[in-house]
Amino acid sequence: MPNILILGAGRVGTSVAEQLVRENYNVTIVDENPVNLQPLADKLDLRTLVGHAANPLVLANAGAADADLLLAVTPSDELNMVACKMAQTLFNVPTRLGRIRDHDLLARTELFRPDCFAIDHIITPAQIVTDLLKRLIETPEALQVLDFAEGQAKMVVVRVEPGAAMDGKDLATLPIYLAKTDCRIVSIYRRNQRISPDGHIVLSAGDEVFFLAASKDIRAVMQQLRATERTINRITLCGGGNVGYRLAHALQNDYQIKIIEINRERAQWLAEHLPQCLILHGEATDENLLENEQIDRCDLFLALTSDDEDNIMSSLLAKQMGARKVVAIINRSRYVDLLQGGKIDVAISPAQATIGSLLAHVRQGDIVAVHSLRRGEAEAIELIAHGDRNNSRVVGRKIEEINLPQGANIAAIIRGDEVLMAHHDTEISNEDHVIVFMDNKRHIRAIEQLFAVKIGFF
Numbered sequence: 001m002p003n004i005l006i007l008g009a010g011r012v013g014t015s016v017a018e019q020l021v022r023e024n025y026n027v028t029i030v031d032e033n034p035v036n037l038q039p040l041a042d043k044l045d046l047r048t049l050v051g052h053a054a055n056p057l058v059l060a061n062a063g064a065a066d067a068d069l070l071l072a073v074t075p076s077d078e079l080n081m082v083a084c085k086m087a088q089t090l091f092n093v094p095t096r097l098g099r100i101r102d103h104d105l106l107a108r109t110e111l112f113r114p115d116c117f118a119i120d121h122i123i124t125p126a127q128i129v130t131d132l133l134k135r136l137i138e139t140p141e142a143l144q145v146l147d148f149a150e151g152q153a154k155m156v157v158v159r160v161e162p163g164a165a166m167d168g169k170d171l172a173t174l175p176i177y178l179a180k181t182d183c184r185i186v187s188i189y190r191r192n193q194r195i196s197p198d199g200h201i202v203l204s205a206g207d208e209v210f211f212l213a214a215s216k217d218i219r220a221v222m223q224q225l226r227a228t229e230r231t232i233n234r235i236t237l238c239g240g241g242n243v244g245y246r247l248a249h250a251l252q253n254d255y256q257i258k259i260i261e262i263n264r265e266r267a268q269w270l271a272e273h274l275p276q277c278l279i280l281h282g283e284a285t286d287e288n289l290l291e292n293e294q295i296d297r298c299d300l301f302l303a304l305t306s307d308d309e310d311n312i313m314s315s316l317l318a319k320q321m322g323a324r325k326v327v328a329i330i331n332r333s334r335y336v337d338l339l340q341g342g343k344i345d346v347a348i349s350p351a352q353a354t355i356g357s358l359l360a361h362v363r364q365g366d367i368v369a370v371h372s373l374r375r376g377e378a379e380a381i382e383l384i385a386h387g388d389r390n391n392s393r394v395v396g397r398k399i400e401e402i403n404l405p406q407g408a409n410i411a412a413i414i415r416g417d418e419v420l421m422a423h424h425d426t427e428i429s430n431e432d433h434v435i436v437f438m439d440n441k442r443h444i445r446a447i448e449q450l451f452a453v454k455i456g457f458f
Helices: 011-022 034-044 057-063 078-089 103-107 123-138 171-178 215-225 241-249 264-273 287-292 308-320 332-341 351-361 441-453
Strands: 003-007 026-031 047-050 069-072 095-099 121-123 141-150 153-159 183-190 193-195 208-214 236-237 254-263 279-283 300-303 326-328 346-348 369-375 378-384 409-416 418-421 433-438
Touching: 003 011, 003 078, 003 351, 011 026, 011 034, 011 254, 011 351, 026 034, 034 047, 034 171, 069 078, 069 208, 069 351, 078 095, 095 351, 121 351, 121 378, 123 141, 123 326, 123 346, 141 369, 141 378, 153 215, 153 409, 153 433, 171 215, 183 332, 183 409, 208 215, 208 418, 208 433, 236 241, 241 254, 241 264, 254 264, 264 279, 287 308, 300 308, 308 326, 346 351, 351 369, 378 441, 433 441
Parallel strands: 003 026, 003 069, 026 047, 069 095, 095 121, 236 254, 236 300, 254 279, 300 326, 326 346
Antiparallel strands: 141 153, 153 208, 183 193, 183 208, 369 378, 378 433, 409 418, 409 433
């Protein structure tokens, strides 16, 4: 079992540690503050160590010499860089991931080469969350949108709307509505209980449907699950921090953007760097401010500050005052479970969103992408199949021949530029990108073994 060394017990480090321990990895986590480590030591089967992340003795005591992967996610970019370099030079750690947030550092890619700070993969949570939000905005009625094969295919989570074409219809009728468009329903959740999709299942308003299709076909499928199609034009952002700025910068040419920022100096900076956005200095929980800015005409309100309570309150207030859809960043995972799907349409955990990009490097096998779903309960992964029928359990076989664990199913195959929805007689070929959905992460080991190539192939 791989040994994982995590430096930094903040939100990201803690969330990743919890996930990896659940998957039976050997995890050691280091932090300077014992207060951050004690809760982890009390509830998880892992090793904790108090110390400085860039101290050679601390790294040695943490088992860096035996680590298969190092994840440096301390609050300091510079500390993460130095720790990765030490891990390479002193302990020969094979894979090193570092969190870097500073724009100026990220712009100098030469800093991260093996002969410099030796970071194999850069993790930027703010950019990951920004990309997630941008996909949601481009698909307005979705609860979650995931990209596969560099955007060729998408998995979308959508709630069935009363009066939709498929409301009250069984899944067997979906192909009739879609004509020549092909998609794959991989899961349905009704009142938080999973329903395995088959042709006899009748969809009801409120069901959360997980479907996968070629990107060009997403809109056609959405139209069958939603009664109305609404476009987004007016967007209000609460908070102009890293995520707020990145998102506004990416959207300002296509949408009407307002940013409410409580810090006057930051508001001034935003006004200078985002000339096409309207920057408002004030509190997003100020009812008069929201009323004056006609929040009732807002198509999308996003609460993006670092304060969970402010995000929750401003989102609830905006919704009550008429904002059509509200999305809030919530750092505490327990809050996400409580709020998702209520008055707050979409609640996003930055740590949970970041985990997928980390797990792709931790997992065994040729894994391109890992996406966490249902607040970490389910998972969708993109793997590359290698070999032939003699040395692979999947290549050269039809899907009906593959012994998948219960609750796991192959949703689609990307073969070059072609997106193929998976059917019982679809055959997997060498170098296919295979998208697998799992309703329970306990199945990941079985999936990894299933796609492993027998010794001798390489």
